[in-house]
Amino acid sequence: MLAVARSQGRPVAHTRVVYAEDGSDAGAFAMKVPTLLGLTETSPLSRIVPEVAPLPGEAVFRKRHASAFFRTDIAAWLAFRRVDTLLVAGCTNSGCVRASVVDAPAHNLRPVMVTDRVGDRAIGPHEANLFDMGKKYADLMSLEGLRATLARNAQ
Template sequence: MSQAESAVYARQGFGAAMPPKAPYGLLIVDFVNGFADPAQFGGGNIPAAIERTRELLATARARGWPVAHSRIVYQDDDADHNVFSLKVPTMLGLKEDLAASQIVDVLAPVAGELVVRKTVPSAFFATGLTPWLAQRGVQTLLVAGAVTSGCVRASVVDAMSWGFRPLVVTDCVGDRALAPHEANLFDMGQKYAILLDRDQALAATAG
């Protein structure tokens, strides 16, 4: 993004400050084995983002935040085949009991954490995530996961649409290619979300 292009956004009033507001929650989008594997859906900076998310998750648990995870899971008989899987047919390989659809071991959920199963990009669409977060009083939702330009972005837009303040933890989200990762971070920061790296996010939400 050039200075001239960035200036257009500023002149039109995008990118206003939106400070984090307690209570906080954490959503980890699709950090499953298939997205950690460059031979399947991974690559780019996804492995580094998974590693950075380990401390983010540990801190969220220590602080008692609600934590939710999402997975893409299709029925074994593909009866829920949809437009998303029409565009990306290999998504149909993500089944309930297959290794590719399991959350990576280092971020495995513990008791009391919500696991959302979905067949579309957003973790909010047609799932119970919104009422689950609302019941726990969440105002600001920290978001980690994969991929930045796809399921992360879709979940951030829906979080904002439901009235949560999305806080995208920039080094805890990843994409298979860096250009869409960077472009989508910029766009989310201009329109929908707070952008902070992990250490900044944890400092801003402390106390």
């Protein structure tokens, strides 16, 4: 998916959950899931894995809540680049992915979930969230479907 976006010169943004070393910026989300407090700037657990590491010019937004939009500058960054459709990949489908997809239309973005590029802790929540988001919030498309759509639109 990154290769497709990069080859077409599309803006690419990444997110990562990052809390202060002392947890002073944590809130109710971290109270519910205390292990999140281990996701600090220097923690290997909060780093973006090398396989999808940002390239120069790609933005990385640090967040402390499930949605990529809540208290980050990602909406302004996308608006400045005149983005109207958001291709979404990541984990966890029932958490951060869902929260971001639900928030995207509030910023006049059309979310497209790339179904074989999202995951979850278990297949049940994963499938239930794909179904629900496809009915209410997002278009669902496989990576192959995305490639085909982009190729058709390029003609």
